[in-house]
Each structure stands twice: as C-alpha cells, then as structure tokens.
Amino acid sequence: MEKIRFGLVGCGGMGTRHLYGLRELAQTPFANVDLAAVCDLRPQHAEMAAAEAERLLGRRPAIYTDLEAMRRGEPDLAAVDVVTDPSTHHRVVCQALELGLHVLVEKPLAITVRACRQIAETARRKGLLLSVAENFRRDPSARLAHHLVGRGVVGAPYAGVFHSLSPGNTIFITPWRHHKERGGAILDMAVHFTHMVRYQLGEIEEIQGSARIVEPVRKKPQQAVWTYEFYRAQYREMEEEVRATAEDTTLALFRMKSGAVVDWMVGLGGHGSAHRELILGDQGCIEGFGTRGGRINLRRAGQEEQTQEALLAQTPGFAFEPLTAHLFPSGVSAGDAAVDWKLIAIEIHELAQAIAEGGQVEVDAEWGLKDVAAIYAIFESSRLGRPVRMSEVEAGMIYGYQAEIDAALGIA
Numbered sequence: 298m299e300k301i302r303f304g305l306v307g308c309g310g311m312g313t314r315h316l317y318g319l320r321e322l323a324q325t326p327f328a329n330v331d332l333a334a335v336c337d338l339r340p341q342h343a344e345m346a347a348a349e350a351e352r353l354l355g356r357r358p359a360i361y362t363d364l365e366a367m368r369r370g371e372p373d374l375a376a377v378d379v380v381t382d383p384s385t386h387h388r389v390v391c392q393a394l395e396l397g398l399h400v401l402v403e404k405p406l407a408i409t410v411r412a413c414r415q416i417a418e419t420a421r422r423k424g425l426l427l428s429v430a431e432n433f434r435r436d437p438s439a440r441l442a443h444h445l446v447g448r449g450v451v452g453a454p455y456a457g458v459f460h461s462l463s464p465g466n467t468i469f470i471t472p473w474r475h476h477k478e479r480g481g482a483i484l485d486m487a488v489h490f491t492h493m494v495r496y497q498l499g500e501i502e503e504i505q506g507s508a509r510i511v512e513p514v515r516k517k518p519q520q521a522v523w524t525y526e527f528y529r530a531q532y533r534e535m536e537e538e539v540r541a542t543a544e545d546t547t548l549a550l551f552r553m554k555s556g557a558v559v560d561w562m563v564g565l566g567g568h569g570s571a572h573r574e575l576i577l578g579d580q581g582c583i584e585g586f587g588t589r590g591g592r593i594n595l596r597r598a599g600q601e602e603q604t605q606e607a608l609l610a611q612t613p614g615f616a617f618e619p620l621t622a623h624l625f626p627s628g629v630s631a632g633d634a635a636v637d638w639k640l641i642a643i644e645i646h647e648l649a650q651a652i653a654e655g656g657q658v659e660v661d662a663e664w665g666l667k668d669v670a671a672i673y674a675i676f677e678s679s680r681l682g683r684p685v686r687m688s689e690v691e692a693g694m695i696y697g698y699q700a701e702i703d704a705a706l707g708i709a
C-alpha cells in the first residue's frame with residue numbers, strides 16, 4: 298500500500314503524543330502513513346520530537362521551523378497534522394491549505410467562530426480535506442452510546458446531564474490555558490464535551506450560560522502531571538504563577554432542537570468536585586456520553602443495569618470500524634494504558650484513508666465550528682445575561698466576547 302506522507306506541525310505536549318499515535322498505527326496491518334517531517338517554531342521542540350520519532354518509528358523525520366520551508370523541502374508531502382496551540386490554528390491551518398496540503402487539526406478547530414470560518418472557507422475553496430482530531434468520539438464507549446441512542450434503546454431522550462467539576466488552583470497543563478486570547482481551559486477541555494453532547498443528542502437550539510473566573514491566580518503544580526520527557530521539560534520552564542484572564546467555570550442549560558434539555562456544569566477550579574454524565578430517555582438511561590478510556594452502562598425499566606461488555610454481547614448489528622476493532626478487541630478501552638495513542642492512530646488513519654480513496658472525513662470543519670460556537674454561546678450568554686440562539690452565535694451575530702479575542706489576535 299502506498300503510504301501517505303505526513304508532516305507534524307507543533308511538537309509540544311500533544312504533538313509528542315501524536316508520535317505515539319503514529320507508532321500505534323505503524324504496528325497494525327492498517328499502517329497507511331509515513332512521518333516525513335516535523336516542524337515547530339521552537340527548534341528545540343522540533344529536535345526533541347525528531348529524536349522521539351526516531352526512537353518510536355525507527356526513522357528520523359526531517360526537521361523544520363517554518364511550514365513553507367517544510368513544503369519546499371518535502372515536495373511529496375500530502376498532509377499535515379497541526380498540533381499547535383489554539384490561538385495559532387487559523388494561521389497555520391490556512392497556510393497549510395494554501396500550500397495544497399490536507400489537514401488534521403487538533404481540537405478546538407480554532408480560537409473563535411470567525412477563525413473557524415476562515416479555515417472552513419479555505420478548505421472549501423482549495424477542495425482539500427480538513428479533519429478535526431476529536432478523540433473522545435472515537436472511543437468504543439462513545440461509539441456504542443451513539444448506536445444505542447440512535448436505535449432508541451432509551452426511548453426518546455428528554456434530558457442530558459454533563460457535570461465535570463474538578464477543584465484546585467494549579468496551572469492546567471500549560472500557562473496558555475489560562476489566557477482568554479490563547480484558548481482558555483474551558484475552550485480547550487470542554488470543546489470535547491460540546492462535541493459529545495451534539496454527537497449523542499443532536500443539534501443545540503439555545504444556550505443560557507454563566508461563566509466566571511473562580512481562581513484568578515493559578516500556581517505551578519507540585520510536579521509534572523505527565524511523564525513524557527517533553528512535559529517534564531515544559532514543567533521545569535513553567536512560571537511559578539499565572540494571572541488568569543480566561544474563565545475556569547461554566548454553568549449552563551442547553552435547549553436541544555429535539556426538545557431535550559442538557560444540564561451543564563464544567564469547571565476547573567474552586568473547591569467542589571462533581572462528575573456525572575447521563576443520557577435520560579423515557580425508556581431508560583445511559584450513564585456516560587462516551588469518553589477516552591471511559592465506559593458506559595444502561596438502565597432500562599424493569600431490567601438490571603447492563604455493563605458495556607453485556608451491551609456489546611447483546612447488541613446484534615453493532616460493529617466497530619475495522620481499526621477500532623483491531624485496537625480494542627474487547628470493545629472496552631477503560632484501563633487500556635495506550636488508549637490515548639490508539640484514538641490518535643484512528644484519527645490519523647481516517648484522514649490518510651480519505652486522501653488515498655478520495656473519501657470524506659467524519660469530523661469536518663462544520664462539526665468543529667459548531668463545537669467551538671457552543672462553548673462561546675455559554676460565554677456570550679453570560680456576558681449578555683440572557684439566552685442566545687446557536688444560529689446567531691454560529692453566524693457571528695452575537696459576538697461581543699469573541700470580538701475582544703479577534704481584536705487581540707488581528708483576526709478580521
């Protein structure tokens with residue numbers, strides 16, 4: 298099989314994890330990509346990634362600090378995997394598309410709705426594939442929940458509960474995650490959650506939200522959270538404290554187009570902890586929207602609770618895509634130490650296959666834009682003190698909160 302030649306752009310924490318994803322893919326019969334080059338503005342990050350790639354993949358990719366130079370130096374490159382921080386996505390992705398490259402970009406698609414739209418329009422104009430790396434959706438738990446909801450196993454869903462409150466005042470992975478114009482922690486983390494709400498329950502009609510900064514000063518944690526060499530090096534360089542300009546806590550009610558209501562509490566700060574995900578229907582309840590390394594279970598009237606394993610055994614006609622089935626033979630990712638890498642492998646494989654076969658990708662620019670818009674609908678609603686319709690936020694008619702970010706970044 299002819300392999301698709303890829304370049305990695307952005308060799309930070311998640312960029313490093315994408316290299317492990319490439320190794321997972323390389324170890325399967327589905328291997329369909331070659332990592333030709335790595336690129337990072339910071340030469341030491343690119344060097345570190347090239348050394349890691351050599352160790353993991355057995356071949357050292359070329360090193361660049363500029364995307365255009367990478368394009369010139371690697372004329373047979375077909376695609377790039379953009380893993381830079383969110384405030385740069387629109388510039389890097391649009392440049393890659395203009396250079397004729399297909400793109401896989403880490404979530405969030407971009408820093409504001411207008412920046413998302415720039416990417417969507419450039420991809421459309423160039424006729425190139427744009428795929429958003431939304432890993433939670435690829436997890437077996439998410440796939441099974443989607444199948445069950447779609448088949449009406451819980452009846453008509455009338456409500457969802459999405460609570461993810463983690464207390465504390467430490468810096469969340471990187472200092473940029475506390476700066477509004479760099480992509481705050483809620484955008485960074487909770488765009489996964491707006492995606493999963495939409496994946497399982499359909500489109501959102503209206504959001505009433507409240508957002509606040511509970512922890513204005515974030516402190517360097519006692520130790521690096523991840524054990525990868527990149528994160529340890531990043532930890533050594535980290536400032537002792539950061540003044541937060543990005544909200545860390547959101548409360549909201551989503552009114553879905555279906556009529557269902559979602560109760561949302563998502564935050565990273567303060568003193569309370571709450572973690573609960575429920576899809577409530579008139580015939581039953583699924584616990585869990587599906588997540589990386591997660592599991593779901595089902596309760597139906599008059600029946601015992603069914604675990605994910607039991608559901609898999611009793612759901613005829615349900616099958617994972619071939620690579621997912623290969624990577625997760627039990628159909629359960631919970632407890633799998635390599636789950637992060639495997640989901641990345643699935644994302645990369647999908648884009649390469651779509652390039653090779655002239656196919657489509659599952660999470661395109663429209664999905665990415667709507668996921669980002671739903672996060673900003675919470676902030677815009679909070680700022681205005683009233684509910685906002687998604688159609689107005691997606692069209693940029695309600696835009697006061699994001700206008701400040703666009704102004705800071707020169708997004709026109």
Ligand SMILES: NC(=O)c1ccc[n+]([C@@H]2O[C@H](COP(=O)([O-])OP(=O)(O)OC[C@H]3O[C@@H](n4cnc5c(N)ncnc54)[C@H](O)[C@@H]3O)[C@@H](O)[C@H]2O)c1
Nearest residue numbers: 307308309310311312337338342380381382383385403404
């Ligand atoms: N899907 C997930 O589970 C998950 C997890 C973590 C991060 N992410 C996403 O991955 C992306 C990166 O996050 P991170 O934590 O790795 O950030 P990071 O700060 O650790 O790394 C970003 C890297 O991009 C480089 N960079 C910035 N601008 C560049 C440019 N124009 N050209 C080349 N390199 C550039 C930086 O020098 C840095 O090395 C974000 O979009 C984040 O939301 C996703």
